[in-house]
Each structure stands twice: as structure tokens, then as C-alpha cells.
Amino acid sequence: MDKNKFRILFKRYLAGTLDEKEQEELDSYMSLLDEADFLEAVDELVETEENRAFEKDRVFQGILSQIDEKGRAITATAPRSWKMRLVQFGKVAAVLLVSGLLGLVAYQIFDVRQHMDEVISMQPAVSTGEIELPQEDAFITLADGKQMSLDEIKEDTIHYKGLAIMRLDDGTIVMKQDREADFFQADEKHHFVTPKGVSLRLMLPDASIVYLNSNSSMQVYAAFGEKQRRVALSGEAFFEVAHNKELPFVVHAKNTEVSVLGTKFNISAYNEDRQVETTLLSGSVEVGADRNRLRIKPGQQAVVHSSNTIQLRKNVDIGNVLAWRDGYFRFKDESIRTIMADLAKWYPIEGVEFKAGSSDQFTGSIKRSKKLKDVLESIEQVSDLRFDIQEGRVIVMK
Secondary structure: OOHHHHHHHHHHHHHOOOOHHHHHHHHHHHOOOOHHHHHHHHHHHHHHOOOOOOOHHHOOOOEOOOOOOOOOOEEEEOHHHOEEEEOOOOOEEEEEEEOOOEEEEEEEOOOOOOEHHHHHOOOOOOOOOOOOOOOOOOEEEOOOOOEEEHHHOOOOOEEEOOEEEEEOOOOOEEEEEOOOOOOOOOOOEEEEEEOOOOOEEEEOOOOOEEEEOOOEEEEEEOOEOOOEEEEEEEEEEEEEOOOOOOOOEEEEEOOEEEEEOOOEEEEEEOOOOOOEEEEEEEOOEEEEEOOEEEEEOOOOEEEEOOOOOEEEEOOOOHHHHOOOOOOEEEEEEEOHHHHHHHHOOOOOOOEEEEOOOOOOEEEEEEEOOOOHHHHHHHHHHOOOOEEEEEOOEEEEEO
């Protein structure tokens, strides 16, 4: 299957510009399309046409097929013979695009004769309360206590005590240091912080790239790049480490130490999570906790628990792990509790109260730049859940 050709046809279909021959070709592709490819196409569409409203006849609708009690795959029929295979946990799967914002699958118990347009027409119950992204900037606190907003770094390079900090055209913050300068002690640290709703792309003095996720912080030792390459992480970050066989790159995160020579990997180590997850894209990394050590391969994930035991997960969905770096929330067969915990790392949610349980499992992709209210309304469209926002708290109910 030519995925690039499929994306081109997919965009043209949504624009209403396909001719008859192209429509037949698209139908052929759709018969082979799996869920991952569909969500990837949705991501691209949202990125390029974020402000364009979809008409309802652009939304997947139709009567959903019933499946047997063994839970095998079903086919949800859409306009113009489009098909999408889905793994079923309930009796039917609802599939739709909501206002160019969400490609979402909600697994739940519906009457098999229920139409998608009936689901779409439901009035959202999210209250008029709102939780918006904070107007805060990423900032750096240098080892001597001097603090500066990284958003204020524009075209000029800031020089300070042997440090040079500048911003590239793509927004990357570059940090360089004069190895001859001795304004800071070797064990002192510079502290990069991203508040909720903000992410940062940073180039370290050794040319390694770090993507720092929302509500995260990273400490860089003042002697970084001289006799060692060490950083300390709280939260989540994706690393593209410049190769240096003489100086291993070491990340300390909670009770975990990750050591590499040069590779690409993601670490999630939020304080509110019970474990530290290290996911490898290429090369090799060694994950350590106390006396336990584990070397993982690309596509694998090492999970360090609070007991310092290390669990190996194979064939991890890298797209889901790195969705945050690309500006999305992405869920695959996740509960509403897991989704709310993920949303709380981006939005300034003060707490979540569950007044109703739900066995629904959600699969979908949502652009992170939206208001929380928009995200919750999208979830309402494909489930029987309702949300109320009161003074910074989210109440989940039915």
C-alpha cells in the first residue's frame, strides 16, 4: 500500500475534488486500511487544516455491525464504501471526526441499530466553566540563581558568565558554554522548566537535542560536556543524544538511571506516576535501578517500579509514546481515568472527581493546543459520559 498516495487521495476526498478514477483507487486503499494508518492520516489532516470546520456529511456514519461474543474484528461502514477494521471490546464501535479535532474510537454498549448521526447530535453537557492553557513561558534558572524567560530570547544571543543562549528559527533554544570559564562549580546545575501547556526543544552544549514535555524540568550540570554528560529529569523528555563513546550520556529520573553513548529515547518520570518508563527508538540504552540493570533494544520499553524492579515491554507503540512531542494526545484502548491523568499533565486541572464509572475504552488522536472544554466535548460525542468543570476541577458523570 502506497501510504503517501493514500494521504493525497484522503485529503482530496475531504476537499471534495476526487474524480471517479481516484475514488475507485481510494476505495481500494480503504479496504486495506488499518487503525494506525487512519489515525496517522487524521493527525496530518488536523495539522494542515486545523481551522477548517467539517460538515456533518464528512463524518463517518451509518449503522454499525454487530459482532459475535468472541470479540473478533468488525467493519464500520462509512460513506463511499470506506472501511476501517477495529478491535471490538463491546458490541459496536463508534467512529467519527469531530470538528477537525479528533479521530476517535469509543468502545461501548450501544443498540446495534443506532446511527452515528444520532450520536453526533447529542447536546454536550460540559459546563460553561473553562480550563485554559496558562499564559506562562518556559524558563531557565542558572546555577547562581539568575532566572530568565526563554520566550524573551529572540534574535540576539544572551551572554552570561561563560554561557551563550540563543534561539534558532525553528524555536530551538541553544545552550553553549565556554569550557575555559570557571564561574560555576562542576556540581552546580542549570535548571530548565516547562510549565503546564508549554513544551521546549533544547540543544545542549554537546549538540544533543532534548524535547521537554509540559510540566517538566531538567537540570544540566555546569560541567556538562567536559568530563561528563549528566542531566536530571522530572517529568517527560525525548532525547536525541550526540554520539560520544568517551563520555556516556546519563539521565537521572527518580529512582532510575539511563546511560547511553548516542541514541534516541523517551523517558517519562512524572512525580504523580508510580513508575519510570524508558522507550528506545534506536541504538541501545542501559536502564538501572539500584543493583538491577537492563539493556533494551529499539521498540522496547523498560519500566522501573518504586521497588526498583525493572519490567521489559516489547513491541511498544512508538507513535503513542511520542504523540506529545508531535503536539497530540493519542490514546489506544485507554480508560477515561487514564485519559484524564494524561490531560492533567497538560492542562492546569486541580483535581478529577469520578461520580460514575465507565468500562469504555477509547482510541483516538486529539491536538494538544485545544481548550480542555473542546477535548471533553469530543469524548462526550462518542460515549455516555458527561463532564462538569467547577473551579478548576473536572467532574466525570453520566
